[in-house]
Amino acid sequence: MSSVNILALLQAKFPDIHPIPQPAGQTRGDEVYLDVPLARLAEAAHVLQSDPGLAFNFLSFVTAVDWKTHFETVYYLVSTTHRHKAVLKVKIENRTTPEVPTVTHVWPSADWQEREIWDLFGIRITGHYNLRRILLPDNWEGYPMRKDYVATPDRYD
Amino acid sequence: MIDPPLLNKAVVPASALDVFPTQAPEKGMFISLGPHHPSTHGVLRVAITTEGEIVTGAQPDIGYLHRATEKLAEKRTYPQIIVLTDRLDYLAAMTNNWSYCLAVEKMLNVAIPERADYLRMIVGELQRIASHCVFIGTYGIDIGAFTPFFYSFGRERERILDLFEELCGARLTYNYVRIGGVMADAPDGWLDKVKVFVKEMYAAADEYDKLLTYNPIFTDRTQGIGIMTSEVAKAWGVTGPNLRASGERADVRIDDPYGLYPRVKFDIPIGKNGDCWERYKCRVDEVRESLKIIEQALAQIQPGETMGKVAKYFRVPPGEGYGHLEAPRGDLGFYIISDGSPSPYRFHIRAPSFINLQVLQQLLKGWKVADVIAILGSIDIVLGEVDR
Numbered sequence: 365m366s367s368v369n370i371l372a373l374l375q376a377k378f379p380d381i382h383p384i385p386q387p388a389g390q391t392r393g394d395e396v397y398l399d400v401p402l403a404r405l406a407e408a409a410h411v412l413q414s415d416p417g418l419a420f421n422f423l424s425f426v427t428a429v430d431w432k433t434h435f436e437t438v439y440y441l442v443s444t445t446h447r448h449k450a451v452l453k454v455k456i457e458n459r460t461t462p463e464v465p466t467v468t469h470v471w472p473s474a475d476w477q478e479r480e481i482w483d484l485f486g487i488r489i490t491g492h493y494n495l496r497r498i499l500l501p502d503n504w505e506g507y508p509m510r511k512d513y514v515a516t517p518d519r520y521d
Numbered sequence: 522m523i524d525p526p527l528l529n530k531a532v533v534p535a536s537a538l539d540v541f542p543t544q545a546p547e548k549g550m551f552i553s554l555g556p557h558h559p560s561t562h563g564v565l566r567v568a569i570t571t572e573g574e575i576v577t578g579a580q581p582d583i584g585y586l587h588r589a590t591e592k593l594a595e596k597r598t599y600p601q602i603i604v605l606t607d608r609l610d611y612l613a614a615m616t617n618n619w620s621y622c623l624a625v626e627k628m629l630n631v632a633i634p635e636r637a638d639y640l641r642m643i644v645g646e647l648q649r650i651a652s653h654c655v656f657i658g659t660y661g662i663d664i665g666a667f668t669p670f671f672y673s674f675g676r677e678r679e680r681i682l683d684l685f686e687e688l689c690g691a692r693l694t695y696n697y698v699r700i701g702g703v704m705a706d707a708p709d710g711w712l713d714k715v716k717v718f719v720k721e722m723y724a725a726a727d728e729y730d731k732l733l734t735y736n737p738i739f740t741d742r743t744q745g746i747g748i749m750t751s752e753v754a755k756a757w758g759v760t761g762p763n764l765r766a767s768g769e770r771a772d773v774r775i776d777d778p779y780g781l782y783p784r785v786k787f788d789i790p791i792g793k794n795g796d797c798w799e800r801y802k803c804r805v806d807e808v809r810e811s812l813k814i815i816e817q818a819l820a821q822i823q824p825g826e827t828m829g830k831v832a833k834y835f836r837v838p839p840g841e842g843y844g845h846l847e848a849p850r851g852d853l854g855f856y857i858i859s860d861g862s863p864s865p866y867r868f869h870i871r872a873p874s875f876i877n878l879q880v881l882q883q884l885l886k887g888w889k890v891a892d893v894i895a896i897l898g899s900i901d902i903v904l905g906e907v908d909r
Contacts, residue, residue, distance in 0.1 A: 395843070421756075422755055422758065423758060424758070424854065424871060425758075425854065425856065427856060427867075427869040429866075429867045430867075438856070438869075440843070440854075440856070444755065444769070444771060447776065451843075471756065471758070472756045472757050472879075473756065473757050473758025473759075473879065475879050475882075476875065476876070477876070484591075493540065494540045494541070496540075496541065497584075499584040499587040499908060499909075500587065508589065508592055509591065509592060
């Protein structure tokens with residue numbers, strides 16, 4: 365399905381979801397980039413997965429980006445039935461206590477990847493059934509993938 | 522008691538999975554498998570709770586090999602990152618290099634010379650064979666067959682590594698695929714050596730079938746064990762041979778073609794039930810398909826340039842790019858955000874081993890303790906990629 369159709373189907377239900385235009389000089393694949401408001405993510409995820417016209421049944425990856433002023437989570441979705449792709453971007457304005465709802469109810473594959481976001485970025489995934497650090501030790505201080513993280517010097521520094 | 526085949530037909534909602542167990546449940550036992558267990562293929566720990574002989578809960582515990590690759594990449598220039606990607610899935614460094622270069626090339630919009638693309642395809646498929654050879658050998662050991670290891674790991678894989686050594690000087694961390702092409706052209710006579718190897722590898726693959734694939738002891742331990750339906754696999758994000766064994770014809774080489782794959786003909790081996798044996802069988806069949814691809818590439822390759830027009834010092838235009846390919850373990854992708862500086866602003870790895878491993882939480886439930894190693898081995902993970 366073309367990107368126009370995906371957008372039309374989605375905007376009929378969520379008028380506040382907008383496409384992210386391609387910046388000049390940038391080359392992108394055939395994915396549709398969508399700007400999803402934080403409050404709409406849980407509902408939108410459900411529709412994206414269950415709507416027969418969209419049928420995004422495969423969540424390829426989830427990640428986060430620290431933009432210094434705010435955080436952003438990125439969801440890369442693939443539909444194996446319609447062979448189309450979409451990238452959801454969710455802006456998290458609150459930098460002191462960032463929170464984003466889980467999508468594990470819709471796509472279980474987000475499980476560990478969301479835990480990784482909590483582990484490395486300190487973005488709390490609300491509703492996650494098992495939100496613990498995954499790569500770092502449980503007693504680690506700070507969130508290393510944040511841009512303002514200062515590494516504790518060790519004996520090699 | 523839980524009926525295993527029923528359990529793994531449907532996707533268990535995340536909320537129904539257990540959180541990390543640290544002690545034995547009221548009725549049962551707590552087993553800590555690893556982190557130093559010969560069958561965990563590295564440093565992986567699985568916390569298992571059992572009731573009698575049946576596994577009631579399993580939580581993999583990872584992170585023992587975490588090296589912060591994503592953070593390190595933020596401080597390095599784009600060509601320097603290629604060596605970091607070598608160390609992710611250290612059994613398939615060529616495809617790691619290639620996948621990363623695909624993402625950067627997409628952002629830079631450079632054209633790759635045809636010969637370089639053919640060389641990439643040849644080394645990529647050789648790497649797939651080498652990686653599957655390790656799987657075939659080590660999976661045999663997991664089940665209790667020691668001999669196939671000497672054949673696949675000690676004989677065929679070694680020959681591929683010798684070929685790679687001749688090509689780029691390294692045996693494991695190649696740094697061969699570069700942004701815009703490949704490091705160097707193949708030395709004189711190298712392609713002929715590959716041709717000879719391909720011919721002999723067909724016979725070796727048949728030998729694996731005789732030794733292991735249809736060995737009744739092996740099939741008894743693997744057939745009908747660890748069944749994963751395609752719904753379960755897709756929901757948990759499983760890719761690569763593990764997904765194809767469940768009957769899903771999903772392969773990045775076909776679904777989202779890259780390089781010169783549209784020019785070659787090959788089949789995608791798929792399974793039916795998605796049990797341990799089919800996950801193994803898919804890989805053996807894939808070895809044969811890779812050989813077919815190499816044969817065609819060898820027939821089509823022409824002399825020419827091996828490096829595109831890429832400046833020695835370059836900056837990637839601001840924006841984002843995602844490049845992915847079919848690595849031996851699944852869909853390996855690199856998501857890069859550039860702010861126009863010499864190093865990426867954000868560098869994310871979609872690591873297939875990491876994402877494939879999560880399904881273990883559901884997959885192990887309901888099977889016997891004796892099957893745990895068979896199921897874990899059939900997922901084929903590399904801890905370097907799981908922990909990054």
